[in-house]
Amino acid sequence: MPQSVDSPLSAPLPKVRAAIIGASGYSGEELVRLLLRHPHAILSAVTSRQSAGQTIAQVFPKFASFPLARTLRFSEPLPDKLASEADLVFLALPHGVAAEFAVPLLAAGCKVIDLSADFRLRDPAVYREFYAHDHPAPGLLPQAVYGMPEFKREAIRSAKLIASPGCYPTSILLPLIPLLRHRLIKVQGIVANSMSGVSGAGRKAELDYLFVECNESLRAYGVPKHRHLSEIEQELSDVAGEKVIIQFIPHLVPVNRGIATSISASPVRAVANAADAERLQGEITSAYIDAYRDELFVRVLEGNALPDTKNVTGTNVLELAWRIDVRTGRVVLFSAEDNLIKGASGQAVQSMNIICGYPESAGLEG
Amino acid sequence: MPQSVDSPLSAPLPKVRAAIIGASGYSGEELVRLLLRHPHAILSAVTSRQSAGQTIAQVFPKFASFPLARTLRFSEPLPDKLASEADLVFLALPHGVAAEFAVPLLAAGCKVIDLSADFRLRDPAVYREFYAHDHPAPGLLPQAVYGMPEFKREAIRSAKLIASPGCYPTSILLPLIPLLRHRLIKVQGIVANSMSGVSGAGRKAELDYLFVECNESLRAYGVPKHRHLSEIEQELSDVAGEKVIIQFIPHLVPVNRGIATSISASPVRAVANAADAERLQGEITSAYIDAYRDELFVRVLEGNALPDTKNVTGTNVLELAWRIDVRTGRVVLFSAEDNLIKGASGQAVQSMNIICGYPESAGLEG
Amino acid sequence: MPQSVDSPLSAPLPKVRAAIIGASGYSGEELVRLLLRHPHAILSAVTSRQSAGQTIAQVFPKFASFPLARTLRFSEPLPDKLASEADLVFLALPHGVAAEFAVPLLAAGCKVIDLSADFRLRDPAVYREFYAHDHPAPGLLPQAVYGMPEFKREAIRSAKLIASPGCYPTSILLPLIPLLRHRLIKVQGIVANSMSGVSGAGRKAELDYLFVECNESLRAYGVPKHRHLSEIEQELSDVAGEKVIIQFIPHLVPVNRGIATSISASPVRAVANAADAERLQGEITSAYIDAYRDELFVRVLEGNALPDTKNVTGTNVLELAWRIDVRTGRVVLFSAEDNLIKGASGQAVQSMNIICGYPESAGLEG
């Protein structure tokens, strides 16, 4: 009989000691928040070169209400020391740097959840193509699990190294995978447009991300070959059983948080009239029910509702909807997520919960 | 020899008396601004049921520095009276209502520039399909000219009734028309995503457009059959010589002004390698040079630059760029405009300038 | 020995059935959120004329992850029915209307926490002066308790009718009361400037609060006699033991949430040099330690930090700091709060927790 965390009579779940390396960026900050309020994890160490010596509350005044935030200090990122302080380590570091920490931490027996791109790609040649440097630890790639709980739950459960998905990929894969899996849409001609809030660019002192440069500005960027395409296409190709190449157009828009994605795709069976549309409507509905009926963090909208980032920011939920367009014969998919939660730190905590045997929503409730 | 307005020795240009019906919305307000500062037009009347009796400066304090704004009062919209006060009338009214004013004003000899959708579609059946009511004045449709100066300049010059293009259509047609005209892209499979600032929704007291509902919100809407599709597809079909149907996905984003549009399309000749891409690059460059070399208000960007609404808001300029994607074999087009100026009132004033024989940029300079 | 809610071995706390009348405004929405996640309260009814018949999740998609939100429907506000469904009722209604519901609910034995201004003023003549109509239920005023937990905890505990403080008053009273109580500042010459996010205006379909009208706009309003002055001055006068009249200047600024307040006041003992300043510094520190040392929701900042709404939005915390200005001989106080939480619904839930014997922070943690 499975133990319930809700029952006060069952034995308490063992606490995991979790550390965060690189905790001063936006994803790191969100991880700090999620772990401070987590019922089963103990935030045992946070590191940041620039903030070393300061308490969490000094660096992030908003967390001062958590007692631990007033006592736990940022330290220098020393793998040996961290391995003795933590059972599981989150890496919230730039790509390239993350792998340097993963190697010694895994060797020391820690589980590692990496929020960078370092372990998302199975093929080091693709990594080199998209990230412009050799992979720093190709030997670890075979054991890395792409940490998307909705589709990799079992692999995550026993993984030692999780490559937590990117923000754009999450917003694109969750709508597409069920339809590709059920062979409802063609692998050719997929066009995904995404709009991201500015926190997606990270906490970097660059002119491009100043308030005045972003406010009242709408702009595409990173076209036509954004780095996230590499993991998007790897995962879609896995599902489709053939090579998938998509058009991906990201945009920067003036909100703090949130990604909204709109995807146009062609159905495998032509949609030329209302009857075709009705059939496809049923098939897509079934595909999503099949995939997400029991998922806590994917909300398939009904009726006239369309995803809106303001309904998901601050939560680990991705909203999803679709429309069949009989005029073009195509289907349009829509998603909205909080880029820092479901698109980064929340999804990483979801993986931690699975690894540790906690309820998957622990620490991630509204 | 044409007279130059710039020469102080030439005879002054005759002044046109221009009126605005429905001047209290956002497009109307922008028209008021453009006409107050226009060197050759005289703003002779402004109407608004709700503001009747008040001066322009009382309704729009920001214009109080213009002497005329402190004396000219909003009046009730009476066609007969307006016909005696104005040579040319701008209609900044909802669709359906605009036509009711166009009929008597044209009969009285006024020229009419309509910013609504009432005269943009040649086929009243299409109007009924997209606007859900019968066309109020189908007899006027044959004489209406779709007021896009870059492609209809000669027709505009002699027109009595201008149907000024919609904001989304302007942002989509200007990138696409040269490529379709030169048969560089296929008419099938065009996907256009647009993001619009909230002024595009008009000055309406509706909950959906409250600050709190729009700020920190990203959302698609009006899918899959937005009304503007009707004029977009009419104009594209004209250029292509065959029926064009596109996928159009509009989004509402938290800026006051601006539309950014990204369009994915398939080249007619396949792009499978760098040589193909180079050829297409040259062809597209030529098509845009051909179309826009002498256009004051279309700025084709070079190098790494991509359109950004913050570079065009407050101006009548549309920025345009493109990228060839050898991975997908498609081309991506980008545009940015101020939805209230190039997308509405500025383009309408551009038509007025052509009709009146003024320099096309009169009153529209930076 | 008091029972701890944290111990799984203690008897569980009795659950309170709580209802919200007027749950479709911004304060109501925030109350819904706080009660959905509350560990001890059961949200038993929500009412809204315009949303009657819809589930919470239909009206507020963001709450769809809470199972109760998918089943509990908005009903018409019928006091008799509510009295049978709830032990405690929150009134999130306009002033004047709130009192109409308070009367029958109290008569039926419900406890009432009113978020409107109806029961904040002891003197119905002051109510009439500031709210421009006669008080609708003056007979209830004697039993109403001004629900500011930091200063009225004991009275709240046994109250049947709580008048929960306004958003501006909370941001002004919490900094001022300790200094007036310790007679450190003069009652004359207090100047308070506040900046409020747009949610403070409520969810009303009015042109003034459209995105385009508020974004990129900074403006004072409601001067010189804002309604909230009545309760501010009542409470300050109570503490000072003499009539206090202050200058209060509210401003509307383009954020969704948050009030930042800056208050200038004159010390009772002149500050003419560094020694005076040091003495006053000690006295103010003591006054705030005395008042807030054990308070969970008032955070007195140290060092160089100044309050910033972004550190408190989404929480029930008010941040507070001060500076002594030896040049002017005055002291400046600063506060920041979330206008919908500490300034409205969070503070109201804090009162509910006190009334019900729950830990005061139940449902209000980060």
Next chain:
Amino acid sequence: MPQSVDSPLSAPLPKVRAAIIGASGYSGEELVRLLLRHPHAILSAVTSRQSAGQTIAQVFPKFASFPLARTLRFSEPLPDKLASEADLVFLALPHGVAAEFAVPLLAAGCKVIDLSADFRLRDPAVYREFYAHDHPAPGLLPQAVYGMPEFKREAIRSAKLIASPGCYPTSILLPLIPLLRHRLIKVQGIVANSMSGVSGAGRKAELDYLFVECNESLRAYGVPKHRHLSEIEQELSDVAGEKVIIQFIPHLVPVNRGIATSISASPVRAVANAADAERLQGEITSAYIDAYRDELFVRVLEGNALPDTKNVTGTNVLELAWRIDVRTGRVVLFSAEDNLIKGASGQAVQSMNIICGYPESAGLEG
């Protein structure tokens, strides 16, 4: 008979060659815009170490419609070269650095309009107190004119060195000077609160001014001794004939542009009743009429209107209003301006126009 620039028959005004040193910041960018569209000035040189070699259009795409912006390139800031290229030089540089350029430029016969604080203070000791370093060119201070046209027009006309006022000082001095000059308010107890848009912090790659750090944030800063106090108090003291010390509390708020200021002051003659208020109302009205009746760029609001930055951004206008508060016996003054135009570059161009004998509004119209 004075020559009118409007008449095409009069002799044209001589053109001034104007240069901008430090043209890549926000004030510099605004100066570039104002000079590109100026009817009588020729922008002859722009300098910026980081942008040297690039055209104006490359650095500021939004100006690409101006032909000169596509040809004029940023150069290194070499005073000798600039002195040969320009008759008048604007310094848009940090304090301390500006003076280094002013010395050789003045020696070479250029007129200099400095937008930094270097020449605003007559007393180098005050400069050292507020700017924390010795004044770099105290010998030039006697000839510098504080460039506030409304009060120093005659001195500006013949000045060689203009110290153009700061953004906050402009918003505070224009409301206060007429009342102090007419001895209507006391010099003691003045409290000024200002809210500034983020462009006021300059185009600096600092974390504090990132979009995510400023959006949804309201915060006071720079208290209690902001640098701008030095020039505010110098100018107020000059007018009052005695030392004036004020309380000044600046705030950073999430808009691109605009400063809104609210000032509370005590009337010299007590206001205890409606008759007192009416008398004071008349006196203040007269004082403002006297000061601003003929001023193009100060708009004294009437009726219920209060200043709103959205009515002045993009213009050189400062809006002004006031309220008498019979409850507190005080008067409250309100102003709104564009911090980069009336608060910086527009006011500097106004000084240029005076110096050059152009109409004061040349290049500054709506």
